[in-house]
Amino acid sequence: RRASQPVRLGVRNAARDPRRSSATATTLMVSLGLVCAFATLSASLTSLATSSIKVNIPATTAILQPAAGGAATLAPGVLDEVRSLPGITDVMASRDSFAEIRHAGGASKRIVSAIDPEGVGTVLTPKITAGTAELSSGAIVAQNEANLLKIGPGDDIEVVLDDGTAVPTRVAGVYEATEAQASIFLDEALVSPRLRDHINSIYAGGPDPAAAEAALRTAFENRPDIAITDRDGLVEQRVETFRYALLVMYAMFAVAVVIAVFGVVNTLGLSVIERTREIGMLRAVGASRQLVRRMLRVEGVVISLYGGVLGLVVGIGVGTVMQHTMLGQELWRVSIPIPAVLLALVGTVVVGVVAAIWPAKRAAGTPILDAIDAQ
Structure with missing residues (x-):
């Protein structure tokens, strides 16, 4: 109630058609859910592997391996x-x-x-x-x-x-x-x-x-066929091995972002077309072009955050169960990839803003009389 007019309008627009908003958010939820699930599994495996090495190998031990x-x-x-x-x-x-x-x-x-x-x-x-x-x-x-x-x-x-x-x-x-x-x-x-x-x-x-x-x-x-390392070097080898797996997760996240952008753009674009007359009425009663653009951006961010937060919750939950089933570890010993979670949250906001650029520009540029006259 205390938010600005664009924020109130954007939130209400996103909630006014739950079926459309949820269908768009589901794409982002599934994509982020898969990424977060495997990122959680990878982070748990990395944490367990490095901690096991530190527990079972003394820091004073030298290790010879094939190069x-x-x-x-x-x-x-x-x-x-x-x-x-x-x-x-x-x-x-x-x-x-x-x-x-x-x-x-x-x-x-x-x-x-x-x-x-x-x-x-x-x-x-x-x-x-x-x-x-x-x-x-x-x-x-x-x-x-x-x-x-x-x-x-x-x-x-x-x-x-x-x-x-x-x-x-x-x-x-x-x-x-x-x-x-x-x-x-x-x-x-x-x-x-x-x-x-x-x-x-x-x-x-x-x-x-x-x-x-x-x-x-x-x-x-x-x-040159023999490599000499110590416990810390062995830990770094394990981390490097899992780092490649994390890079794959981040690549999947990038693909998920692209898919989500097109999904939100499509939803907002159709929403603008369906609400042409409504937008014209807003302009007629004094709404500025900037207000209309901000309203569409807020709507895009709300839909993206809705799918993104659900994706994080589902993904971390599934990843927790996966590490319990595959690694035999207790559920509460899961390692949550905090950087990936923060990146996902920031990414969902960026998705909402970027996806709303074209629909917001189209809505703000609609002539008032033509919009009111639209059937």
Whole structure:
């Protein structure tokens, strides 16, 4: 009631025809809903992955990886060379592989990592949430995997590796982690010799972390096939991986904006044509061209915000359920992508203003007598 005349007229015009306004807003709601859902899922996965790395890997651990990345591996001789370096007292190799996990509830494919038991508690410190970290007692399973598979300490499982080797074992403990890391740790003595030579990364440390890392860099400075990093570098790698996924989300948001602009333009354009006589009457009783233009802009912003806010609510809700279902995390541990949400809100206002430019110009330029005479 206290708003200006253009604002009151614009809001009432948007609410006067709910079917038309809601049909336009639905397009924007669906588009933003999809974008926000996947952005929420991606943000949750990024947050979980980086927090898991920080929890399970000490800051003093140096990490050797194949420079080629992906499915590349390190030569078996690299492990022996690292162990022989001065200042290196703790060494652990990780060998990742997809495997079929058979349990009482069925079977599913998961990532398995065969590691050296002596490295647990030194260069790799998994945060145990249930059971024990002793690999001699069985496998250590990630918390989210334990939730999805409905298994826990003491449950019997069978790990069928990609070479057909079946490893019967039981769950010794559950640790805090996510899909971005190996979900199940096994004693490397249980796997075949071929998989033992399939080294994906080497974790190393010593009493003096700086000296240990310096020894590694000196020893492998002429090996361009080997990349040396630390925990923070590993976190940055994970963030960079998910950053590309976020870029795809923002590209989808741009497409949604374009679709929404045309939808709102179409609605406002038809509204102007249908209300030609009404607009003429407004002009006849003293409404200025500026007032008519502002009225149409407010109407466009109201319709866009209506669809945009609903899209954000629906998208974040769906994304929360998706991260719970796909990652096995609690609903309340969702990470909301605040920058994407703010960008979406600003974008919806911009959509309303931009979409109203042509209809507002057309309405304001309509001759008064011709508008009043329109049938």
